[in-house]
Amino acid sequence: MKKYVLYPGCVMPTEQYAYEMSIREVLPLLNIKLVDLEGFSCCGEPIKSVNQMLSLALSARNIALAEKEGLDIFAPCPMCHLALSESKRILDSELGMNEKINKFLADEGLSYTGKVDIVNTLDLLHDIVGVDKIKELVKKPLKELKVATHYGCHLIRPSEIGRPDDSENPQKMEKILEAIGAKPLDYPEKLDCCGGLLTANLPDSALTKTGQKLQKVQEQGFDAFIDICPWCHRQYDSKQTKAGEIVAAKLEVPVFYLTQLLGISFGISKDKLGLDLNLSPVDKLNLGGK
């Protein structure tokens, strides 16, 4: 059994509960133990536009907290995963910055040494657990469910920092979905952005991006849309109705977190996976059962 510190970030633990619930249900079945830790803060990435230094220091502080436990970090949010990875990269390669940041951390009795790894849901499932192990646990295969995947920009770019999948042709979600019986299909808009980061200053433009992508997915006859990022899911699922209004389309695309779909195929009950919290019409697929 491999142990990780769960770094929850902000959006998942304050409103995107379905992601957290499904993670906490699914990962233990795959021999991953999650350790909760007090004291974490925002990773800083969402306010990088305001102050990059702040972003770097916040991430370093969060890594330092996990280092104290001597455990690797599991960051389910792609934005957090990027912020932590980038901070690690800078602190590991720039001695001056490392010393500077460590001076700030010392006030809280923390220090960054760079000895822990940072993983996301995608590499944890695909690279560490592995598709074969996932296959073994499937009780209710998702018979030929035609699914469109959405990785989220921060999960695959910039590749220079080291991301869990390829920047132009990511396939790990597809591999995982095939293992549970679904049928992922390619589509031209796969790499389009959800617009979520514009919510801070241009919320209608953010929803236009969301609506435009969902409209294309709907037109192409997909059964479901699968994401893995709490920011993207907030756009595609929580705000789907609003996004539809903005692009003047009636959107009815069932949206799931990848971990929710895994849970369904493992026979975990809907309640435990937070399926009631999905606001998109997930009922029309008749998956799972009570």
Place this chain on the structure above:
Amino acid sequence: MGIVDLTSMGESQVKLRSEINERLSRLKDEISDYCFQCGKCTSGCEAHKLLELEPHKIVALLKQGLIDEMVNSDVIWTCMSCFKCRERCPQKVAPVEILFALKNMAVASGKQIPGNYTAMLQSVLSIGLLQDVKSVTTRDNKTISRSDLNLPKVSKPTDPTKFQMMLSKLAVEKV
């Protein structure tokens, strides 16, 4: 310790101004030198069609010295940070990073921060997170809280005073 300290970095405006100018001339002379205006960044830009962001033009304008104009322009705030330009630039210019720098400078020079960024910053300062725990609505319109779902307490800085102290020290540092 407030938003102003954090965004103005606690520096006097004159000193700050020269600091910013130095950063910007680096952008102008070093980074944009490599750009040969192939337009690959703009062709893939997520904000291009919708909001008319043209990363290659921003790099060209910086090169021409139109720095203040860029810092004060609203267009720098249309970037969605999808990182496609950074990924695809054959010269590793990374317009998205230039935009982050321009936005940071706009904020540091006292220009008003657009939209909800102020509230987000304020929240990080006071509770360590972008927002506090929310109640959510289910598909059949029931209101549910985090504790109803048997999820553990949210992880936040345990000593807010010490946490804020670290942030305020940071504020005195340069951008």
